[in-house]
Amino acid sequence: MNNTFLIGDIHGCFEDFQQLLNQMPIQENDKLILLGDLCSKGPDGIALLHWVINQHHVESIIGNHDLLLLHDLLVKPKFNSSAWLEQLKTAKQFDEMIDWLRSQSFMQQLDQHHCLVHAGLFCDWDDATLSEIEHHSSTLINPKFIKKHYEVMLDHLSPSQSDPHFWINVLVNIRYIDQHTKHLLQDFNAPEHRTHPESIPWFEAPTAYHQDLNVYFGHWSLLNKIQYGRFWCLDGGCVYGNQLIGLKLDDHTIYSVPSSIQKD
Numbered sequence: 001m002n003n004t005f006l007i008g009d010i011h012g013c014f015e016d017f018q019q020l021l022n023q024m025p026i027q028e029n030d031k032l033i034l035l036g037d038l039c040s041k042g043p044d045g046i047a048l049l050h051w052v053i054n055q056h057h058v059e060s061i062i063g064n065h066d067l068l069l070l071h072d073l074l075v076k077p078k079f080n081s082s083a084w085l086e087q088l089k090t091a092k093q094f095d096e097m098i099d100w101l102r103s104q105s106f107m108q109q110l111d112q113h114h115c116l117v118h119a120g121l122f123c124d125w126d127d128a129t130l131s132e133i134e135h136h137s138s139t140l141i142n143p144k145f146i147k148k149h150y151e152v153m154l155d156h157l158s159p160s161q162s163d164p165h166f167w168i169n170v171l172v173n174i175r176y177i178d179q180h181t182k183h184l185l186q187d188f189n190a191p192e193h194r195t196h197p198e199s200i201p202w203f204e205a206p207t208a209y210h211q212d213l214n215v216y217f218g219h220w221s222l223l224n225k226i227q228y229g230r231f232w233c234l235d236g237g238c239v240y241g242n243q244l245i246g247l248k249l250d251d252h253t254i255y256s257v258p259s260s261i262q263k264d
């Protein structure tokens with residue numbers, strides 16, 4: 001049987017990524033799926049993109065930083081530094097890198113029990129809604145939608161089953177919701193330091209999607225555990241000097257390497 005392996009937010013830490021791969025027993029027919037935020041912040045996003053586009057068995061989920069990068073490349077430069085964008089645009093295989101990034105998805109339900117996403121899911125989405133969002137969101141990676149998204153995203157923080165801007169806010173950015181109104185809240189802190197008294201982490205709310213669905217996500221490096229019941233956070237904060245985390249899906253074996261980046 002082929003195995004699936006996951007790795008959390010790499011943020012250009014290519015050297016640490018190679019170290020982690022050395023530890024993971026990935027065979028030729030296995031699949032490796034990265035949980036997004038491949039570049040930005042870290043030292044070598046270009047080497048990472050080069051590596052992934054030249055593999056056949058590697059996919060990624062779109063993270064908030066990947067979407068910001070697509071904005072800058074497909075719409076107009078705004079969020080990333082011009083020096084980094086210039087370096088990327090003049091890199092070998094630039095076109096292939098962008099095509100590859102554009103062809104990735106915001107979420108993947110691998111089967112009944114495994115759903116992959118960068119930031120998280122919204123508790124009121126039922127199974128049918130999840131399938132619809134998985135299907136529909138893949139059509140949203142285009143310049144027109146991405147441009148609009150960054151103009152209006154802050155007006156789309158209230159729950160909606162049918163609003164693509166709310167979907168994307170959830171999939172790439174969610175951390176906390178208001179436990180009464182279920183609005184998305186802007187707060188980066190760990191749960192013990194949350195700023196809003198009514199807030200709960202998105203994965204602590206009772207869910208409309210089925211109870212057997214395990215959700216694997218990244219994005220929240222300040223969480224201090226990997227496993228919260230059926231929710232698994234693989235963002236080890238590598239780019240902040242902590243660790244890079246991988247997981248073998250069938251038996252939940254965890255792999256990790258310490259970051260080569262000095263903590264502030």
Ligand SMILES: [Mn+2]
Binds near residue numbers: 063
């Ligand atoms: Mn992120």
